Amino acid sequence: MKEKIIRFMQGRYGAYGADALTKFLMASGLILIFISSAFTGKNTGLVCFLMGWSVIIYCYYRLISKNVTKCYAQNQAFLSRTSGIRSFFRKQISLLQQRKVYHIYRCPGCKQKIRIPRGKGKIEIKCPKCSTSFIKNS
Incomplete structure (x- = not known):
């Protein structure tokens, strides 16, 4: 059969x-x-x-x-x-998985997303795109 x-x-x-x-x-x-x-x-x-x-x-x-x-x-x-819809949800799932390990900040100058490891305290972040520095808690 x-x-x-x-x-x-x-x-x-x-x-x-x-x-x-x-x-x-x-x-x-x-x-x-x-x-x-x-x-x-x-x-x-x-x-x-x-x-x-x-x-x-x-x-x-x-x-x-x-x-x-x-x-x-x-x-x-x-x-x-459906590629646009599928890529949107794929990005959202990726961001949710990364939030456990990383903080994701936006540069105040160019709005570039910057991924910083959690648990490092107060740190100065330098944007790799526009070289703007800003201070955030990780």
Whole structure:
């Protein structure tokens, strides 16, 4: 049985796993189905339910599709459209992780972000960009 599945998936787009667009569509489909449970007995709930299932079916269609170039192009278009949002959240996560070890100050002269290790007491900071000096607690 395992060999049959492997032979079936050969040459298909989903043979190497789901891409970013498929993961996003799957999550949004599941969210729509979850939202539909809040609107039971209303047309809104039925519409959300049907939209959620249609998105999930489309995800599986993309996974078993043999048109690899089209699916790849769709994923690249999705990644290029969402690059700004993804980079913003990546930067925010990086800043939150660094706040445990470093203080992040802004230079009063040029507004450059400067990373200073925590726990050094009162120190004089010299901006590497504009050479402005200012005193802060680390």
